[in-house]
Amino acid sequence: MELLLNPVVISLVKVLVIILLFVMVVGTVLTLMERKWMSAVQDRIGPNRANIGSFRGRGTLHIAADGLKSIFKEDTVPEGANRFVFTIAPFFGFFSAIVIWAVIPFAGPLGGFTFQITDVNIGMLLVFAVTSLGVYGTVLAGWSSNNKFAVLGAARGTSQMLSYEIFLGLSLVGLFMIVGSVRVSDLVAYQNTYWFGDVLPKWGVLTQPVSCVLFFVAMLAEAKRLPFDAPEGESEIIAGYFLEYSGMRYAAFMLAEYVAIVGIGALTVTLFFGGYHVPWLHADGFHLLGAVLPLPAWLVVLLQLGAFIGKVLFFCWLVIILRWTVPRFRFDQIMALGWKRLLPVCLANVAVTALVLLAVDGWQ
Amino acid sequence: MVAEQYLPVMYLSVIALALGAFFTLVGILLGPSRDTAVKRTPFESGMPSEGSEFRRYGVRFYMVALTFLIFDVEIVFFYPWAVRFRELGFYGFWAMALFFVILVVGLVYDWKKGALEWE
Numbered sequence: 417m418e419l420l421l422n423p424v425v426i427s428l429v430k431v432l433v434i435i436l437l438f439v440m441v442v443g444t445v446l447t448l449m450e451r452k453w454m455s456a457v458q459d460r461i462g463p464n465r466a467n468i469g470s471f472r473g474r475g476t477l478h479i480a481a482d483g484l485k486s487i488f489k490e491d492t493v494p495e496g497a498n499r500f501v502f503t504i505a506p507f508f509g510f511f512s513a514i515v516i517w518a519v520i521p522f523a524g525p526l527g528g529f530t531f532q533i534t535d536v537n538i539g540m541l542l543v544f545a546v547t548s549l550g551v552y553g554t555v556l557a558g559w560s561s562n563n564k565f566a567v568l569g570a571a572r573g574t575s576q577m578l579s580y581e582i583f584l585g586l587s588l589v590g591l592f593m594i595v596g597s598v599r600v601s602d603l604v605a606y607q608n609t610y611w612f613g614d615v616l617p618k619w620g621v622l623t624q625p626v627s628c629v630l631f632f633v634a635m636l637a638e639a640k641r642l643p644f645d646a647p648e649g650e651s652e653i654i655a656g657y658f659l660e661y662s663g664m665r666y667a668a669f670m671l672a673e674y675v676a677i678v679g680i681g682a683l684t685v686t687l688f689f690g691g692y693h694v695p696w697l698h699a700d701g702f703h704l705l706g707a708v709l710p711l712p713a714w715l716v717v718l719l720q721l722g723a724f725i726g727k728v729l730f731f732c733w734l735v736i737i738l739r740w741t742v743p744r745f746r747f748d749q750i751m752a753l754g755w756k757r758l759l760p761v762c763l764a765n766v767a768v769t770a771l772v773l774l775a776v777d778g779w780q
Numbered sequence: 781m782v783a784e785q786y787l788p789v790m791y792l793s794v795i796a797l798a799l800g801a802f803f804t805l806v807g808i809l810l811g812p813s814r815d816t817a818v819k820r821t822p823f824e825s826g827m828p829s830e831g832s833e834f835r836r837y838g839v840r841f842y843m844v845a846l847t848f849l850i851f852d853v854e855i856v857f858f859y860p861w862a863v864r865f866r867e868l869g870f871y872g873f874w875a876m877a878l879f880f881v882i883l884v885v886g887l888v889y890d891w892k893k894g895a896l897e898w899e
Contacts, residue, residue: 423784424787427787427788427791428788428791430788431788431791431792431795432795435792435795440799486807487806487807487810487811488810488811488812489807489811490811490812490813490814490819491807491808491811491813492815492819492820493820494820494821494822494823495820495821495822496822503804506800506803506804507796507797507800507801510796510797510799510800511793511796511797511800513796514792514795514796514799515789515792515793515796517792518788518789518792533788533792534785534786534787534788534789535785536785536786536789541859542789561822562822563822563823563824563829564822564824564829564835565824566822567834567837568837571837571838571841572841574841574845575840575841575844575845578844578845578848578852579844579848581848581852582848582851582852582855585852585855585856586855586858589855589858589859589862590862592859592862592863593862593863593865593866596863596864596865596866596867597863598859598863654823659823660822660823663807663811664803664804664806664807664808664811665803665804665807667803667807668799668800668803668804671803747898748898751844751896751898752896752898755847755891755896756891756896759851759887760887763880763883763884763887766858766862766880767880770865770873770876773865773866774869774870774873777866777869
């Protein structure tokens with residue numbers, strides 16, 4: 417018992433549960449769900465052949481089949497590749513996709529226990545720092561492969577990720593101004609305050625609608641998801657920067673991409689869609705228009721946990737369905753959209769937010 | 781202790797690196813290894829690989845990197861100001877407005893010089 421209450425043990429358990437039982441599991445399932453949804457959009461059945469005896473489970477066994485297949489594939493390194501750089505490149509994808517979960521809260525505190533790995537005061541700045549490391553995975557993988565397509569993919573990917581990192585950072589400035597903090601728990605707690613007494617929750621999407629869209633678009637571009645997947649562009653440069661990877665190392669790139677999608681969902685929800693908060697649900701129950709429905713603390717936490725996971729899954733679905741809804745942008749369109757459209761909008765958003773805040777604060 | 785708050789970040793980093801190592805090693809150890817000369821050539825749509833990968837690439841990629849460097853450093857100055865915005869009031873607003881104008885002038889200059897064109 418003494419050992420279980422040790423803060424180091426508690427945070428280790430949180431880390432393992434969140435990463436191995438939630439993030440990796442959802443990421444893995446998404447690899448199958450993407451193919452299933454793709455086939456639904458295209459009016460096909462999709463993968464359903466993997467079987468154990470007569471059990472097929474509507475294609476769920478394909479997750480295991482894909483993993484086993486990748487493990488027993490030959491792992492090749494092309495001639496002339498820089499072996500050391502080639503080996504370390506896949507690590508960066510995992511690093512940037514996983515370390516952001518350090519600051520994501522899953523539910524409100526229960527007693528002295530928080531459902532968040534660590535609540536550092538630099539919060540979102542840590543997320544920016546870690547996500548920006550992802551660009552090294554792209555540039556190193558492409559550069560070390562000794563392949564012209566890979567180098568071109570890496571050059572595109574680097575330009576794109578660097579550009580959209582600016583909008584990613586700038587889009588949240590308005591939110592930081594309103595809340596007055598970059599600590600994630602402050603950002604989430606603010607979204608459980610209300611306008612008009614206790615009617616309309618101040619979710620980020622309502623206080624900063626423009627930056628919500630900008631942030632989501634910038635995150636898609638950071639993760640190189642369609643419509644921003646010119647760095648991978650299967651039909652023009654085969655698979656771009658990770659073209660020369662095979663077997664398990666290829667699987668590492670793919671899995672890191674899907675884990676990054678879960679991260680996009682979690683960050684969007686945390687910053688703009690109330691985080692784990694259910695509207696009108698406070699620590700002691702529902703409050704609406706003066707009426708109170710008291711609930712036990714454990715039920716509140718359970719509802720918040722369910723709400724958070726549900727919202728994250730919704731955004732995972734949105735990211736995937738977007739892939740089958742919009743065509744790929746040309747690379748010059750991606751850059752023009754970023755620098756000539758999103759950047760002025762980002763700057764205008766900051767200026768307008770400043771003016772509105774000054775007006776509101778001065779008026780009160 | 782402040783440093784203790786950052787320990788879990790270290791655990792997460794270790795897990796991420798362990799996953800990377802797992803994926804790298806499992807494939808190498810369990811996969812077959814039947815090496816042939818053709819397999820080792822870079823895959824370029826089935827065409828024989830011609831010349832080195834280190835050829836000349838468009839200068840636009842480097843221009844984007846330079847522009848990024850300028851803007852990213854400038855944007856970092858926004859964060860401390862944004863967090864303290866409400867306490868600073870009008871003084872902070874005008875101080876930042878000056879910086880903001882310089883940033884926009886830089887953007888306009890970049891734009892007019894054609895650094896943002898992808899032609």
